[in-house]
Amino acid sequence: MNEADEDVPRGRRVVRRVLAVLIGLPLIIALCALLYFASMASRDRDMALNEQRHSFEVITLANQLDASIAKAETTLARYVISTDPDIGRLFQSQWREAGAELDALTRATRRSPWQRAAVVDLREAYTDRGKTLSDIGLRTTYDQKMGALSQFHKAGKAENLKHINERLTSIIRAENARLAERSTAVNLAGDRSARANQTYQLVGLVILVGSLCAAWAAMAAWADRRNVRRLADAEMIRADMLEAAVTKRTAQLQDANIRLKQEAADRAAAEESLRQMQKMEAVGQLTGGIAHDFNNMLAVVSGGLELARRKLHENPTTAQRHLDNAMEGANRASALTRRLLAFARAEPLLPAAVDPDALIRDMVELIDRTIGDQIVVSLEPSASGWAIFVDRHQLENAILNLCVNARDAMEGKGVLTIATAQATLAPGEVGECRGGEYIRLSVKDSGCGMEPDVLQRVFEPFFTTKPAGQGTGLGLSQIFGFVRQCEGEIRILSEPGAGTQVELYLPRRAMTAAQIAEMGSAPAEPDMTDLPPTRILVVEDDPRVLSQSMDAIAELGHLPVACPQPSEATTMLERYDDVGLIVTDVLMPGMSGPEMIASLPERFRSIPVLFVTGYAGDIENADMFEGHQVLRKPYTLAVLSRSISDAIGKGAPGANGSHRSETAEAAE
Structure with a gap:
């Protein structure tokens, strides 16, 4: 064979090599690109599936934490009602389990910046709620059942419980939204993987036609693709199983929520029944004790008055002593009512x-x-x-x-x-x-x-x-x-x-x-204030109190005018144009004393007013008196004289500025 014959096969081989390079290189580049995009699609799908599983995990932990907190509070309610120490320890154990579930939720969301702030707020609310419930448990442990029940009732409406529910709801809502996004991402990754598979099949056919090596590469790529699909199918099966588990758990939580609502209703009914029983017991004890104390004091008053009446003409000195004893009994009764009202209102001391x-x-x-x-x-x-x-x-x-x-x-x-x-x-x-x-x-x-x-x-x-x-x-x-x-x-x-x-x-x-x-040194008795005779309109619905008030004011040298109904006050003021003071009771049927004063025509609003009341709660509500003087029953002549003098001296608040309400106390 000559050199020319050798050059032809060599040229053909060169051409074939060039053609193989020109054909194989794009095929190899296309194969590499296809493999790269296929791996990227598989990685994106894996990441989307992992994120999807993470969302399911966070939702499950949040629901478990909600159920544990509700279960612990229900156990605390049983403990407050029954005061059984075992139930108290069970509450502590359940509350610690809820804390462990909160820790698990914190770990699950540590790489989720959109959830981290919500979990931090949830932990603060959980800690605050734990302090509140622990305080209730301590009160119950130390037999402060009434205080524990009252605080538990308030705790049911507390901001920390509302905050916990809001945080859990926001966490679950955010994860559900994120789960929807991740499901969309899984679907998109599947679509990309499917398109890559189709392209890969075409390239495989070209490689099979082009060369055995390309066919072998196509077979290898096909095997890889089959493995990816198998893994994707396995992940889909796992996702379906997880979704079924979440659905089952949700149904269980709904059943538990229904039971908790029923238990809460039963607990509220039991609390109301217990409060009613305790209220009736307290009223019975208080009524019996106060009746005993008042009977003793009334015995002193009635006995002293009867003895004084018998000795009034025979022995005035002895009669005076009996009258002093009766007065002391009346003062002790007045002091008893003030002590009881002070106890009910936590009245400040006068040190x-x-x-x-x-x-x-x-x-x-x-x-x-x-x-x-x-x-x-x-x-x-x-x-x-x-x-x-x-x-x-x-x-x-x-x-x-x-x-x-x-x-x-x-x-x-x-x-x-x-x-x-x-x-x-x-x-x-x-x-x-x-x-x-x-x-x-x-x-x-x-x-x-x-x-x-x-x-x-x-x-x-x-x-x-x-x-x-x-x-x-x-x-x-x-x-x-x-x-x-x-x-x-x-x-x-x-x-x-x-x-x-x-x-x-x-x-x-x-x-x-x-x-x-x-x-x-002993305090001096208040002196009777010397005032010129003043016409005073006395408004009082009780005929006996009206008669006594008229006599007392007349004894002080003033000119009383009786007004048995508050609705007649304006008529009486028009009849007596020289009234210098209005003395009125506070609580009267049809119209109260402050309402009567507020309804007077403007020309009578400059007349000074002295309110008289036997109910201590009236004195605390100073705004309704509009700065007028207030006198509390019972009172002595000296206190009445001083109150009349102060009221006339200050005048009406609208005439000489606003005055604060004052209370004249009878000396015991």
Whole structure:
């Protein structure tokens, strides 16, 4: 074979090589591009499926957390009602499980910036809610069932619960929206993968036609494509299984929600029934105790008046003494109503410097008359000039209540010791009092003492061991509140059969010798104010009260005009054009006193007004009196005279500026 013949096959081989390169290179490039886009589509699909699974996981965790919180609160409700310690521990366990589920939700959303802020807010609301529920549980543990029920009722409407529900709802809503986006992304990735498969088939055919090598590459790519499809199908099956699980769990949660609503309705009915029972029990105890106290005071008033009537002509001195006793009984009854109203309203104290030694000496006669002659009262004053800064009347009431309790414990016979002493306490040495100098005022009896279970409950309102009608159960609870308002402490030492000693620790007030001397002087009685005779319109619907008010005003030298109906006030003012003061009751049928004053014609609005009321709640609502003077029943002639003088002196608020409402208190 010559060189020319050899050059032809060589040329053909070169051509074939060039053609193979020109054909194979684009095919290889196309194959590589196809493989790249196929892998990208597979990766995008995998990422979309992973994100889809993550959304399902977050939704499941949020629903589980919602159910756990609701379950724990239901258990707490059962604990508050039953006070069963096992149920209380079950609530704590369930609340910790809810915390663990919240931690899992936090971990699941740590790479989700759109959920991180919501989960942080949810954790804050969960922590705040936990404090609220723990406080309710503590109240229940320490037998403060009423407070626990009240706080649990408020907790059902608390902002933290609403915030938790809103955060969980927003998290689930956001994940559902994200899940929809991710489902769309999965579908798009599937479409891209399908298009890549079609292109790959065409290229495979070309490769098969072009060369065996291309056919082999096509077979390999086809095998890879089949694996990708198999994986995609497996992921779809897993997604379907997960969707079925979510559907099943959602149905379970809906059933649980229905049960929780039913339990909440049952709990609300039980709470209402319990509140009604406790209310009726408290009303019965309070009515019996107050009736007992008022009967004693009315016996003093009626007995004193009857004896005074008998001795009025025979022995005026004795009659005067009986009248003084009746007046004292009336003052004690008035003081009782003020103490009860103060207890109901948490009325602020009126503190003043008090010498405890002089106080107990002044009370000896009252205590003797209260507890009877068969109890020996022993005084041991050792305060040695130390003073305290308290409400004197409240402290007297506290001591008298303790003496009455001691009398009942001794069954009317024994020794009662009232002592004062100086004490220097370290912080927390007695209860929760701060360190410093204190006066220890103690009341000790030789009675039966108290059992430990009774001693633990003595400060509970309405708790009493006395028979029905002989005690309200408010005495020690009032004393406890009074001592705490004075920044002091109370301690009770008692053993069965060994008597009881109640110790009041009140902070010492440092004073000069001149202040102590001034403190010991008795307050002067208010003087009758001398005023020129003034015509006064008296508006009162009760005929007896109207008659008494007319006589009292006439006794003070004024000219009273009776108005039995508030609707007749304008007519009476037009008839008597020289009225200088209107004295009106507050609560009257048809029209109240403030409403009557507001309805007067403008020409009568400059007349001064004195409101008279026997309901303490009226005095607290000062806005309705428009700055006019307020006098509280019962009152003495001196207080009435002073109130009339103040009202006339200030005039109408519209005439000389606005005045605040004042209350004239009758001296006990």
